[in-house]
Amino acid sequence: MTVGPTKELTAQLAVEIHVSHLNRSLAFYKALGFSIERSDDTFAVMRWESSYIFLDQRNQVASTLDLxxxxxxxxxxxxxxxxxxxxxxxxxxxxxxxxxxxxxxxxxxxxxxxxxxxxxxxx
Structure with missing residues (x-):
């Protein structure tokens, strides 16, 4: 795994989301205007201005709720x-x-x- 830049590492608050398909999630967030800072096969960092979302692909991601x-x-x-x-x-x-x-x-x-x-x- 690649180590992120200082701004990413020292961000006061970053949200990590477990996703079932990294490429599908990358496309979703990119379509909304997030930029891809870096990614590998199972992990990506997306940025919105000075805030970050981490996408972490997991084998089991279950969302059984409507909300x-x-x-x-x-x-x-x-x-x-x-x-x-x-x-x-x-x-x-x-x-x-x-x-x-x-x-x-x-x-x-x-x-x-x-x-x-x-x-x-x-x-």
Whole structure:
């Protein structure tokens, strides 16, 4: 396994997601605008600005719930543009685009293994 750069190693918070098919998950997150920092056969690092998601391929990934157990929030500047991209790509929507009372306009989708990704724009 390759050692990551200092920014990756010292990131205050990074989410690691267990995935069943690394290439499928890479394509999913790349379509949303994440960049691939590095990858090998079973592990990849994706970046959104200065934040990271680690994708770790596992033999057994079971998602038996209709709703994700957890989600990661990504703050964006153009929520409506991303919402259109998600709908055009026919991604699984968990929560529709909504203006929330707590000051965000957001939506949540599920990745190929059922992990929630919530995109939000500050109102």
């Amino acid at each position: 994700p157990v957890a989600n990661v929030r990504v703050v964006v500047n153009h929520i409506d543009v991303l919402w259109e991209q998600v709908q055009a790509a026919n991604m699984r929507v968990i929560d529709m685009l909504t203006t929330q009372t707590y000051g965000l306009r957001d939506f949540t989708i599920a990745d190929p293994d059922g992990f929630g990704v919530r995109f939000a724009q500050i109102i």
